[in-house]
Amino acid sequence: MPDTVRTLSALQALLADNVTRAISPQDLRDAVISAVGFCYGRALSANATLTTDDIVVAATGGSNGITLTLPPVASCQYKIMAIIKVDSGAGAVTIDAHSTETINGSLTHSLTTQWQCVILWCSGTGWLILANA
Numbered sequence: 001m002p003d004t005v006r007t008l009s010a011l012q013a014l015l016a017d018n019v020t021r022a023i024s025p026q027d028l029r030d031a032v033i034s035a036v037g038f039c040y041g042r043a044l045s046a047n048a049t050l051t052t053d054d055i056v057v058a059a060t061g062g063s064n065g066i067t068l069t070l071p072p073v074a075s076c077q078y079k080i081m082a083i084i085k086v087d088s089g090a091g092a093v094t095i096d097a098h099s100t101e102t103i104n105g106s107l108t109h110s111l112t113t114q115w116q117c118v119i120l121w122c123s124g125t126g127w128l129i130l131a132n133a
Contacts, residue, residue, distance in 0.1 A: 009052055040053050040054065040056070041054075041055060041057065042054065042056075042057060042058070043057075043058045043059075043060070043086075044057060044058070044066065045059070045062060046066055047066050047067045048066075048068055049068075049071070050068055050070055050071055050081070052075050052076055052079065054071075054081055055081060055082065056081075056082050056083075056084075057081070057082070057083045057084070058084055058086045059083060059085055060086055060087040060093075061085055061087060061089050061092050061093045061111070062087065062091045063089050063091050064091045065090075065092045065093070065094060066091065066093055067095075068083065068093065068095050069096045069097075069098060070096065070097050070098050070103070071098060072101065073101050073124055073126060074124070076122040076124075077122055077123070077124035078122065078124070079121070080120065080121050080130070081119070081122075082117060082118070082119045082120075083095060083111065083117065083118055083120070084115065084117040085111040085112070085113065085115065085116050087114060088113075088114040092112045093111040093112075094109075094110045094111075095108060095109045095110070095118065096108050097126070097127055101127070102126045102127065103120065103126070103128075103129065104126075104127070104128060109132075117131075117132075118132045119131040119132075
């Protein structure tokens with residue numbers, strides 16, 4: 001059977017509790033394949049709500065800009081996420097914290113130039129910027 005790369009949330013659901021010994025050898029292989037050398041990423045060019053599975057996001061702001069909304073901090077404690085603006089368009093990639101949550105004390109953070117990148121870390125009570133280049 002071929003190995004399957006699974007999302008972080010699928011792995012957490014599968015491996016959360018093995019009291020019933022329900023995890024098969026193939027499930028364990030899939031977990032290793034998913035965790036080693038794999039970094040979940042996706043490209044976005046329209047407004048979107050990010051998920052707890054997102055690790056790397058390559059975003060295109062285009063001419064009008066887009067807004068990426070972060071998941072709630074309660075579901076992301078100790079998570080790291082990187083977002084990069086990959087286009088040279090005039091539109092910014094605006095990162096919006098969920099509801100009234102914050103990014104370094106602000107509701108939003110914007111990437112305005114091509115290749116500008118931010119690395120965020122969730123403390124469990126807010127998002128902190130670890131690097132902004």
